[in-house]
Amino acid sequence: MSIQLAESDFQILGCFSVISQLRPHLEQAKFVEQVRYQMKEGYQLVFLQVEGQAMAVAGFRISRCLALGKFLYIDDLVVDELKRSHGYGQQLFQWLIQYAKNHNCEHLSLDSGVQRFAAHRFYLMQRLNITSHHFSIEL
Numbered sequence: 001m002s003i004q005l006a007e008s009d010f011q012i013l014g015c016f017s018v019i020s021q022l023r024p025h026l027e028q029a030k031f032v033e034q035v036r037y038q039m040k041e042g043y044q045l046v047f048l049q050v051e052g053q054a055m056a057v058a059g060f061r062i063s064r065c066l067a068l069g070k071f072l073y074i075d076d077l078v079v080d081e082l083k084r085s086h087g088y089g090q091q092l093f094q095w096l097i098q099y100a101k102n103h104n105c106e107h108l109s110l111d112s113g114v115q116r117f118a119a120h121r122f123y124l125m126q127r128l129n130i131t132s133h134h135f136s137i138e139l
Helices: 010-012 016-022 028-039 087-103 117-127
Strands: 002-005 044-050 052-067 069-079 106-109
Touching: 002 087, 010 028, 010 044, 016 028, 016 069, 028 044, 028 069, 044 087, 052 087, 052 117, 069 087, 087 106
Parallel strands: 069 106
Antiparallel strands: 002 044, 044 052, 052 069
8 A cells, every 4th residue: 555646647547536436527538637737736636556556536735825824725535435444535634634744734624515424424533623614606
């Protein structure tokens, strides 16, 4: 088992089968291009692999804002649905916490869809607090 940042196109594409379980609207043919575009804006993709296969994937960025100071924001966090309850999510989440600390972040945060009850249980078990409501409008 290893956890590493996806840097090559091959590694990025290797994350698609897992991340598409969270983001089913993504198209495999455009995935690498989309991730590369987001990387120009600070997005990073990290994956936990076992025997060369991605089991868990997270997309994140480090940013600053007046409310939080420097923070790590998790855009995407998913464990392969066939490999859940093996501790992969917790290991990847702990990696993200350590990465944030190593980069002098003051906070780690994420948004989660209101319907994702299993994810909410996981986040609460990881000692995250519910600190706000997220509002949006489709334009």
